[in-house]
Amino acid sequence: MIAMNHDDNGKAMQNKHKNKVIVLGTGNAALSAAMSALDHGASVTILEKAPKPEFGGNTRLTTAALRVSFTDPNQIREILDQSYTDNEWSSIEIEPYPNDKFIYEVIHKTGHGRPNPELVEWFTNQSLDIIHWLKDRGVRFELAEYLSQFDLTKQHGSQKRTYRGGVVIQAVKGGAGMVQPELAYAKSKGAEVHYEMPAEDLITNDKGHVVGVVARDQSGTLCKFHGTVVIGSGGFEASSARRSQFLGSRWCDLRQRCVKFNTGEMIFAAVNAGAAMVGHYAGAHITPIDPDSPFTGGLNTCERTNRLAFSWGITVNKQGHRFIDEGSHWNNQIYVDVGRALLDQPDQIGYQVFDARGATYREPLYAEQKQFFQGNDLKTLAEQAGIAPDAFMKTIEAFNKAAKHNTHMYDPTQLDSQSTKGLDLPKTNWALPIKEKPFSIYPVVPGVTFTFGGLASNTHCQILASNMHPIPGLFGCGEATGDYFYYAYPTGSGLIKGAVTGREAGKQAASYAKQV
Ligand SMILES: Cc1cc2nc3c(=O)[nH]c(=O)nc-3n(C[C@H](O)[C@H](O)[C@H](O)COP(=O)(O)OP(=O)(O)OC[C@H]3O[C@@H](n4cnc5c(N)ncnc54)[C@H](O)[C@@H]3O)c2cc1C
Incomplete structure (x- = not known):
């Protein structure tokens, strides 16, 4: 000051x-x-x-x-740049x-x-x-x-756009x-x-x-x-020093989704001038991202590094164990929980595992990822990816047993209540067994977004x-x-x-x- x-x-x-x-x-x-x-x-x-x-x-x-909060979908319609005919508008379902x-x-x-x-x-x-x-x-x-329920359904040729949960516009x-x-x-x-x-x-x-x-x-x-x-x-x-100071050493050496300029000096200048510090200094927004993402976000990366298809499979750590309920809610509601959980895993890395059905629900962004493993034998894929193979196969076996009663295809428009039964760590929705070939494994690491x-x-x-x-x-x-x-x-x-x-x-x- x-x-x-x-x-x-x-x-x-x-x-x-x-x-x-x-x-x-x-x-x-x-x-x-x-x-x-x-x-x-x-x-x-x-x-x-x-x-x-x-x-x-x-x-x-x-x-x-x-x-945006609204009570009538027409409040959304009047904001939009594009004008829709009544007929077109009637094919769009927007929940207030x-x-x-x-x-x-x-x-x-x-x-x-x-x-x-x-x-x-x-x-x-x-x-x-x-x-x-x-x-x-x-x-x-x-x-x-992106990040709306519509994003999930459009890949499956749904004629009806469905929006639930408040994220209706961009x-x-x-x-x-x-x-x-x-x-x-x-x-x-x-x-x-x-x-x-x-x-x-x-x-x-x-x-x-x-x-x-x-x-x-x-x-x-x-x-x-x-x-x-x-x-x-x-x-x-974007300051690893400040992240270490307030969030702890686990947050020090992370890839950043954010711009490199946000290092907080004016927050701390204001504190020196007498301002109070409030809020969750030990918390930050963090998501699972491509392990080959650059250490700093910028105009070349924007949203391209996010890997949010965890709903359509399971996620394990290097030791072959699941560590989070991948289906507790929509991916856009729990991606921060998933990102934060990755911080606590060995080497701060996780592996998203899909069968052929789950793979069809992955966002197109996955096509940009260089590190992935695909084939018909899960144990071989685990070995290639660096996951403890025997523990991994036990996890798959237990998960498939707990999910075997779930026979409906994924429905991304619903929290479908297809849950596992009897697992200490459940998967609450979209818990289909990992059984249809080919299988694929995508490594993911935590990427910090903002404090x-x-x-x-x-x-x-x-x-x-x-x-x-x-x-x-x-x-x-x-x-x-x-x-x-x-x-x-x-x-x-x-x-x-x-x-x-x-x-x-x-x-x-x-x-x-x-x-x-
Ligand atoms: C990849 C990514 C995707 C996201 N997606 C969404 C989304 O879809 N929807 C949503 O609501 N939120 C999203 N967010 C969060 C959102 O970006 C932030 O909540 C929002 O941008 C914060 O706005 P801001 O103006 O406070 O900060 P910023 O937009 O980060 O602006 C801060 C500005 O301050 C400048 N600056 C920093 N230090 C100094 C200094 N000392 N002197 C002068 N200038 C300085 C920076 O260069 C920058 O221009 C996303 C974030 C990221 C990183």
Whole structure:
């Protein structure tokens, strides 16, 4: 934290900063803050750590699956870019997703009761409204594919699109289809953008109010930017040092699905300036990914490394043992549990095992994986893959015995209750015996996506000090703020949280900046 010298604290100097908002980052949260601050009359400067071609943060890597609460499918229809005839629309089945369900899934289903109920209720309640707000600013929407139930059924030639569970839409062109129009909107309203200008510290006055940011330019020189600050610079998932510090050594040497820029320095700069740390610092979003994924995510990987077909087979570790109920829920509800469980396995590796039937349900992404083993003899495949063969065959035998009564084909549109019987570790749905040749084994490793711990904030997106009162001049949004997600999150909530908190942070920062 850099304290201003005496002259900097003078009134004349403060007036020079009147109406100025400095936004950190160019992900969805930061750009929502920038758009909102501009709409409310502020002059906005955006500082981005990444070079221009790589702007957009984790947001840009996503397929932009969005979780929205609604009571009538026509509320979805009116958002969509494509207009459907009544006939076409009647072939699409969309189950309403009331906000109570959204709240339940964030707080209880994935969050083990720990997320802050006030924050969760507040942001989920705005999930539909924020989509209209983004649409008004150039983001276009379509029916979701990846990570929706439809994605599972379409591969099987189903004529009927079925959507259950809240993830019904995505942005056209994914995350790029969010950040590109958002940035264009901000620039059209006069935002000034500095790339390769990572913020390093906050500037405070003698009252401890935040009055600006220190950033470092490409020549290594520190530059001061004065104004009201919105931290939208993501979590600390790309820092293995910070992951080790807060999440533990198991999280140190992992492949990252995220951009390399999110190393959390502005979270910790805010903490040095008095901000409280809240939320699940020992937790992060993590999924099973291709073992040949690069160590850092980026525009070449985006969503391509995920391996989420565990529902259609079993997953074992090197010792040949299952370690998780692969069918306890839809894959998009439990992929974080699966990713986290991989951390505890020997050599942090797992093996997804499919028979010929399960294989037909794998996402097309599996075709990109180089490491896999396929053939008619499971024991040979286990040996080739490096799995203890005898223990593995015992696992298969026990599983097949416990699943032999399940005779219906997989139904990806239902939690089909085809469970194992008598296993200590059950498979609750889609438990078909692994018996039809050819068999295949895909190794998977855990890949970290984003961290859950962050800065304390309220529903005005003011950053709170340790006494839980706002620090004047400091606002935050997106994954830089904590207490929203613990242990996991329901797919499609991150971008909604980012846009809702960004919009509010920008509005409040603009209002504060008018008064200083
Ligand atoms: C591969 C992948 C797929 C995902 N899929 C989905 C999905 O489909 N739906 C969903 O809801 N969520 C998804 N997520 C999660 C989602 O990406 C995040 O919840 C969301 O993008 C967070 O937005 P943000 O703006 O807070 O952070 P980000 O989008 O990560 O933006 C942070 C920005 O801050 C910049 N920055 C970092 N440090 C500094 C600094 N010191 N100074 C200046 N700038 C800095 C970064 O370069 C970046 O531009 C996915 C994440 C990944 C990695």
